Amino acid sequence: MQITRQADYAVRAVQFLSGLENGDRATTKNIAEAQDIPPSFLAKIIAQLTVVGLLETTRGVRGGVSLARVPDDISLLEVVEAIDGPVTVNACVHDHYNCSIENCPVRSIWCEVQTDLVDRLKSTKFSQFLVTA
Numbered sequence: 001m002q003i004t005r006q007a008d009y010a011v012r013a014v015q016f017l018s019g020l021e022n023g024d025r026a027t028t029k030n031i032a033e034a035q036d037i038p039p040s041f042l043a044k045i046i047a048q049l050t051v052v053g054l055l056e057t058t059r060g061v062r063g064g065v066s067l068a069r070v071p072d073d074i075s076l077l078e079v080v081e082a083i084d085g086p087v088t089v090n091a092c093v094h095d096h097y098n099c100s101i102e103n104c105p106v107r108s109i110w111c112e113v114q115t116d117l118v119d120r121l122k123s124t125k126f127s128q129f130l131v132t133a
Contacts, residue, residue: 007083009037010045014054014079018071018126025064045083052082071130077121087121089114 003011012035020026028046032039046065049055056068067074080087090110092099099107 003080004084006041006045007080009035009041010049010079010083011076012037013042013045013065014049014067014074014126015129017055017065017067018074018130020066022070023066025058025062025066027064031065049079049082052078054078054082071126074126075122076124076126077118080121087114087118089117 013031016031016035017026028039028042031037032042037045046055046057050057050068053068054074056066058064058066077087086094088094090107092104092107093110093114
């Protein structure tokens with residue numbers, strides 16, 4: 001399993017926005033420059049994250065992008081799944097009938113790895129990435 005470039009960019013954007021003062025907004029240009037994300041790609045990511053309720057966008061002179069919730073309420077799992085869909089290490093984890101091997105001895109390992117990965121991503125909040133002076 002590999003996180004897509006788009007999900008990586010989404011994580012970077014949310015991380016950047018997590019560092020803003022409460023209520024502050026950033027322009028997509030500022031986010032793109034600070035996080036080295038292609039602006040056209042970032043616009044699509046912001047749209048997706050806004051649809052699922054992770055970001056808010058405001059138009060106008062004082063507009064921009066901000067978090068829809070506080071960083072402590074946004075998990076790494078939410079951001080990754082908003083872009084890539086459900087995190088899966090192997091298809092058989094969700095649908096063991098997808099495997100042609102009956103009673104596969106490896107499936108239980110995949111299920112454990114899946115659970116560990118999802119739990120770790122779910123418990124990792126963006127507030128953990130904030131740098132305090």
